[in-house]
Amino acid sequence: xxxxxxxxxxxxxxxxxxxxxxxxxxxxxxxxxxxxxxxxxxxxxxxxxxxxxxxxxxxxxxxxxxxxxxxxxxxxxxxxxxxxxxxxxxxxxxxxxxxxxxxxxxxxxxxxxxxxxxxxxxxxxxxxxxxxxxxxxxxxxxxxxxxxxxxxxxxxxxxxxxxxxxxxxxxxxxxxxxxxxxxxxxxxxxxxxxxxxxxxxxxxxxxxxxxxxxxxxxxxxxxxxxxxxx
Numbered sequence: 001x002x003x004x005x006x007x008x009x010x011x012x013x014x015x016x017x018x019x020x021x022x023x024x025x026x027x028x029x030x031x032x033x034x035x036x037x038x039x040x041x042x043x044x045x046x047x048x049x050x051x052x053x054x055x056x057x058x059x060x061x062x063x064x065x066x067x068x069x070x071x072x073x074x075x076x077x078x079x080x081x082x083x084x085x086x087x088x089x090x091x092x093x094x095x096x097x098x099x100x101x102x103x104x105x106x107x108x109x110x111x112x113x114x115x116x117x118x119x120x121x122x123x124x125x126x127x128x129x130x131x132x133x134x135x136x137x138x139x140x141x142x143x144x145x146x147x148x149x150x151x152x153x154x155x156x157x158x159x160x161x162x163x164x165x166x167x168x169x170x171x172x173x174x175x176x177x178x179x180x181x182x183x184x185x186x187x188x189x190x191x192x193x194x195x196x197x198x199x200x201x202x203x204x205x206x207x208x209x210x211x212x213x214x215x216x217x218x219x220x221x222x223x224x225x226x227x228x229x230x
Contacts, residue, residue, distance in 0.1 A: 004107035004159065010038045010097065012087065012112060012127035013046060014065040015189035020164040021110060022182035023175025023208070024221050029073040030178065036104045037077045038097070039065060040127045045084035046192060058084075060191055068188035071181060076104075087126040089133075095145050097134035102153040109135055113163035113224060128163070135161060136228065161226040169222035172211065176218035179205065 007028055011017040017025065017037065028035050042058035062079060069077050080096050087093065101109070114128030135158045138144040142155045162171075175182060183204060187196035194200070205219065212220035 002107075004033065006034045006036075006104065006106045007108045007110065008036050008038060008101065008104055008106035010040065010100075010109065010111040010127065010131045012040050012121070012123040013043045013084065014039050014041075014061045015043075015068075015186070015192045016112065016124070017110070017164065018068055018182070018186040018189060019193075020112070021162075021221055021223070022185050023178045023219065024110075024173045024223075025072055025074075026178035026181035026185065027173065027175060030181070034075045035072070036075050036100075036106070037065070037069060038100050039077065039079050040082055040087060040093075041084045041123055042079070042081045043084050057191065061189070064189045064191060068185040071185040071188055085121075085123060087123040087130070089126055089130055093126070094130050094134050094138060097131050098139045098145055099148060099153065101134060101139040101158070102148055102156050105156045107159045108162065109158050109160075110162040110164060110223075113166045115167045116165065117167070124165075132161070158228055160228060163224040163226070164221075166222060166224035169224055171223050171225045172215040172217060172220045173223070174212065174217040174220050175208065176212070176220075179208070179219055 009017050009025060025035060043061040044054035044058040047057055065077060078100055082093065111131040112124050112128040114125045140155055140157050142149060183196055183201055187193055208219035211222055212218050
């Protein structure tokens, strides 16, 4: 399979992809690949501060996401703006993901693994589940959302999928050279993770090093890779 040049990352909340796959995204951008981010929810409930106004928090989190995108050098960001803690397996949500796939036509799509057991954030589950359904069969089949054809969007087949925060990882990416960019992008989400510091860097470095040590790498992130039949 050819090296992917166009990549779409679908994240449940504004900061999820940074914490789980930020080094890999930084690597792709440094290599000149076209990386587009799709943010499913507005994150308007992501705070323990009882004085926070949800609409203001949502606006802030978009600004933080755009700053992370600048740090990476992303090709673009799409905000679907569904309410936090309200994602579900709906036709509206699925159609929005299919629209994004048919618009950007990625070779590779990255999303969160919906298969993790027991306690999990419902937005994480439905983001992953609906995105995988959007990849197959909906974005492939011209009779799925035929209004897209009327808008000039053709069906599109994804070549491979990478799941972040995987239950059963089967591939690892060495992100040692991209740690600085990863941390800068992650801490762009100041409302969620706070300011960057040596202590926080050390915690991130330790976690990535533990993954890397098991796989003969320095600092590493883990994924489940799924190759699609064309």
